[in-house]
Amino acid sequence: MDKYHSMKELQNETIENEDWEIITEDRDSNVTILAIHGGGIEPATTELARVIANDGQFNYFAFNGMRTKENNELHVTSINYDNDIAMDLVKTSESAITIHGCLGEDEIAYIGGKDNLLKERIVEELSQIGIEVKEAPSHMSGTQDNNIVNCTKNGVGVQIELTSSLRKSLFKNNKFNRKSRMDESNWDDKMYDFGQAINSAIN
Template sequence: MDRYNNFAELAALEESSAYNVDAKDRHTRVCIIAPHGGKIEPGTSELARAVAGDVFSYYLFEGKKPNGNRDLHITSTNFDEPSGLSLVEGSEIAIAMHGCQGNEEIIYIGGRHRGLTDLMTETLRRRGFAVDVHQDPKLQGTDRRNICNRGRSGMGVQFELTRALRDRLADASGRSISPKLSDFVNAIREAVGVDRE
């Protein structure tokens, strides 16, 4: 269970130094978000930044506490931090990076944009990633209130990456085990069609 039901509750009880918002509105059709970034779901900020690059708008809500960052988790159907909500609602499609438990390297893909999730599943598998739909309906990203589905189209994409995969992809030590972070980024950009931005 989340400690806070919405951002107003969180902001009222947490020190401002407990979290950070990092966002860049490039007025693109697609935005990349990590609503549980930093130390809340480690690795998701790095993945969102990598996919966004200098191409897409992005938004990160990052836990910065020395410990207890799970307290800063606001479930995606309740996530309403104002600048994040504004960026998503101003975009046609949001692609959300999340983390889930798991010792195997798996990408679980969900969201209401079935056409895009099917295409991303194909491009990711072609690059060597294991892709599936999470068995837990709460991690499938299909609720209309989910932040990933609150863009203008009403349809978005939600990634749930296992801890094992996030740790490896976000590791900046230069390990070159395939598939790499660049494969992840390129698969998503290919599916979105960055030339149409």
């Protein structure tokens, strides 16, 4: 259960640039890539979202937990994600993709959301680079209309959940602690391949 019931509540009761930071780029794109549980909340989601967004020059939003511990308290579920900056980007986009992290010993990407066509393309492209892809189970299906990813102009988006094992494999040292994530020379080719695969699916 989330400690905070909305982003507005979280932002009122915590300290920006101490507990968390927001990094955002509005590139006037029809596509927005988001890591709404970034930084230390769901590690590696910010880095991957940034690679995808930079590759395609898409809009980018990351909410990064900055604490040394208890970043999980900064998790607000996607259906309660009422951050104005993120919502404004999504609402003006035709496509949105959120990058999330889940638990898991196997390297799996679970694909959810309501954009069935883009989901199919993502499955195809990720499979081609050797990523195991599965349909997201019901508790992370991302199909609710009020999930931020589905608040696009078209009312659909894609939610990608990467297991902890898959996220660690995006770094050369197979760790996703802050030091490992901040050192871009530690980012594995797999991170960039994943980013290119998502770009191929979008385009």
